[in-house]
Amino acid sequence: MYAPEFDYYRAGSVSEAAGLLRKYPGSKLLAGGQSLIPLLKLRLAAPVAVIDIGRIRDLKGITVKGGTIRVGAMTTHAELAASSELAEQCHALAQAAAGIGDPAVRNRGTIGGNVAHADPASDLPAVLVALEAKLTVEGPDGKRTLDAGGFFQGMMTTALKEHEILTAIEIPAHSKGQGSAYAKFAHPASRYAVIGVAAVVTTSGGKCSAARVAIGGMVPRPVRAASVERVLAGQELSAENIAKAAGQVTESLGNEVLGDIFASEQYRRSVAPVWVKRGLTQAAERAR
Amino acid sequence: MKFPISVTLNGRPYRREVEPRQLLVHLIRDLGGVTGTKIGCDTSQCGACTVLLDGVAIKSCTALAVQADGTSITTIEGLAGDGQLHPLQEAFWNKHGLQCGYCTPGMILAAHELLRTNPQPSDDQIRHGLEGNMCRCTGYQNIIRAVREAAAAMRRKG
Ligand SMILES: Cc1cc2nc3c(=O)[nH]c(=O)nc-3n(C[C@H](O)[C@H](O)[C@H](O)COP(=O)(O)OP(=O)(O)OC[C@H]3O[C@@H](n4cnc5c(N)ncnc54)[C@H](O)[C@@H]3O)c2cc1C
Ligand code: FES
Ligand code: FES
Numbered sequence: 001m002y003a004p005e006f007d008y009y010r011a012g013s014v015s016e017a018a019g020l021l022r023k024y025p026g027s028k029l030l031a032g033g034q035s036l037i038p039l040l041k042l043r044l045a046a047p048v049a050v051i052d053i054g055r056i057r058d059l060k061g062i063t064v065k066g067g068t069i070r071v072g073a074m075t076t077h078a079e080l081a082a083s084s085e086l087a088e089q090c091h092a093l094a095q096a097a098a099g100i101g102d103p104a105v106r107n108r109g110t111i112g113g114n115v116a117h118a119d120p121a122s123d124l125p126a127v128l129v130a131l132e133a134k135l136t137v138e139g140p141d142g143k144r145t146l147d148a149g150g151f152f153q154g155m156m157t158t159a160l161k162e163h164e165i166l167t168a169i170e171i172p173a174h175s176k177g178q179g180s181a182y183a184k185f186a187h188p189a190s191r192y193a194v195i196g197v198a199a200v201v202t203t204s205g206g207k208c209s210a211a212r213v214a215i216g217g218m219v220p221r222p223v224r225a226a227s228v229e230r231v232l233a234g235q236e237l238s239a240e241n242i243a244k245a246a247g248q249v250t251e252s253l254g255n256e257v258l259g260d261i262f263a264s265e266q267y268r269r270s271v272a273p274v275w276v277k278r279g280l281t282q283a284a285e286r287a288r
Numbered sequence: 289m290k291f292p293i294s295v296t297l298n299g300r301p302y303r304r305e306v307e308p309r310q311l312l313v314h315l316i317r318d319l320g321g322v323t324g325t326k327i328g329c330d331t332s333q334c335g336a337c338t339v340l341l342d343g344v345a346i347k348s349c350t351a352l353a354v355q356a357d358g359t360s361i362t363t364i365e366g367l368a369g370d371g372q373l374h375p376l377q378e379a380f381w382n383k384h385g386l387q388c389g390y391c392t393p394g395m396i397l398a399a400h401e402l403l404r405t406n407p408q409p410s411d412d413q414i415r416h417g418l419e420g421n422m423c424r425c426t427g428y429q430n431i432i433r434a435v436r437e438a439a440a441a442m443r444r445k446g
Contacts, residue, residue: 001332002307002309004309004311005289005307005308006308007289007308007309007311008289008291008352008354010354030352030355033351033352033355034332034350035352037332037350037351038331038332038350041330041331042313050308050352052354052355054355064354082405087359100336101292101420102419102420103345103398103401103405103417103419103420104335104338104345104347104398104401104420105332105420106348107344107345107346108346108350108351119316159435187304190333191335191419204375206356253404270368
């Protein structure tokens with residue numbers, strides 16, 4: 001398959017990329033290409049120009065400073081999955097990245113591209129919402145920081161404005177007594193999320209002091225499962241309490257649950273509690 | 289628009305002016321009769337087009353030639369050195385890890401990636417490591433055996 005013709009520019013820095021975006025209206029950023037190149041080949045996207053941000057060094061890597069984990073937008077899924085910092089201090093992100101597609105896709109695809117693309121079946125949006133991540137974007141009007149909760153606005157729709165670039169994602173490192181996990185009902189062929197559950201639990205004195213649960217895959221944009229979180233707060237993280245809380249998830253899903261030929265809306269609603277239970281159980285184990 | 293690139297393919301340097309939309313897999317197959325890299329699905333599902341870019345496995349149907357500028361590409365033809373088959377090639381041969389052979393170049397390079405990141409994989413890890421590659425002939429069992437044998441041979445060689 002051949003993409004329609006487009007021009008190609010390679011940015012050496014974020015400001016250069018921002019300049020190119022402005023200079024060539026109707027252009028698109030290219031990160032790892034694992035979502036954009038398929039779209040180009042199917043001719044679902046036909047940008048005037050493609051601006052390659054893949055060689056901007058400042059956009060790469062994971063650093064931990066003062067309890068905050070900073071992940072550059074061009075960090076690949078493979079790097080997230082292999083990071084010892086994330087394995088210790090933000091397990092859900094490493095776990096979700098390790099389950100994306102296959103090894104070759106993970107070697108190219110980036111966290112920035114994944115969340116900017118905002119495919120409902122993607123894994124990382126729900127994870128960032130549960131982790132209460134902050135996203136830094138840069139554009140003609142300077143820098144701004146957005147909460148993950150507000151960043152995802154709908155199916156393939158984010159708060160990114162036309163000439164903005166997502167540069168980094170900041171996540172509070174887990175404190176003592178905190179644990180996180182990502183449980184995914186993966187589509188057997190593509191590995192995309194049919195249902196994705198990101199859970200973060202905080203324990204103190206053997207009880208759950210707070211729980212954060214975000215659901216992806218089955219909804220147009222990730223949703224926080226407040227109905228689940230409420231039930232768990234102040235409770236012991238026993239199998240029984242987790243199951244009871246997980247059973248409340250449908251209440252938070254709203255009326256826009258997705259269905260397709262593989263998994264209908266009703267089926268996803270029915271099995272969602274199982275995946276919430278699995279996510280919470282694993283997060284609780286890691287919090288000990 | 290044409291964009292100038294230079295790449296090293298299996299140790300040989302090339303310079304070309306390419307259309308930005310040209311896929312890496314087409315560049316590789318058109319450069320100099322090196323056609324071991326296959327196009328199967330053309331939609332990043334099957335892994336037939338897997339190559340190593342600076343030693344790391346990628347699907348070359350889902351990369352642009354311009355993205356490979358300045359890199360060193362290894363295809364199945366570049367894996368054997370000095371007329372000696374790579375242990376993975378040897379093991380696929382010995383264990384009958386192929387039938388029609390269409391998936392094999394990609395399968396071997398995906399296995400190469402697995403052993404690069406995990407030199408001693410369990411059978412389960414081999415299956416997961418190859419999940420981006422499809423084979424319509426073998427039923428996979430002999431592929432798993434071949435990768436297991438190659439891993440052992442490579443560890444012996446050090
Ligand atoms: C076979 C296959 C299986 C997959 N399976 C999964 C899966 O199981 N789970 C999952 O979550 N994903 C999956 N993916 C998608 C994958 O995670 C992609 O890597 C990701 O969606 C896009 O990241 P990228 O770096 O490749 O971005 P690109 O494809 O380069 O870009 C995607 C979009 O984001 C924009 N963009 C990129 N970077 C930025 C930035 N820094 N700022 C602003 N905009 C930006 C681009 O302009 C483009 O519109 C799969 C993909 C493939 C091909
Ligand atoms: S041809 Fe590239 S993955 Fe199938
Ligand atoms: S040997 Fe025929 S597809 Fe694998």
